[in-house]
Amino acid sequence: MTKYWFKPKKYGYGAMPSSWEGWSFTILFILFVLYRVNKQDHMVMLYLELIVSAIILIVISKKKTDGVWKWRWGKE
Numbered sequence: 001m002t003k004y005w006f007k008p009k010k011y012g013y014g015a016m017p018s019s020w021e022g023w024s025f026t027i028l029f030i031l032f033v034l035y036r037v038n039k040q041d042h043m044v045m046l047y048l049e050l051i052v053s054a055i056i057l058i059v060i061s062k063k064k065t066d067g068v069w070k071w072r073w074g075k076e
Contacts, residue, residue, distance in 0.1 A: 004066035011074045015065040022064065029057050 005022030006015035017023040036049055062069060 002064075005064040006061050006066070008065060008067040008069065009072060011072060013071050014069055015061055018066070022061075025057075025060065029053065 005019050007018040008015050017026050032053060033050060036046055
């Protein structure tokens, strides 16, 4: 049995955290982004790190979501 960290959003596209693991993962991502943006490094490297970390966030979120990501209007 897989424990899901995220649940599909009721409105719109994507998912939102539904467990402490999901919230921790999301907060760690935000802290990483804020740390990297404030570090004043090479801009190209910064953009690459942010793109890669966002892709990792999306992939893990999709795998740990209870359901599929699709556009929802709140009727489900």
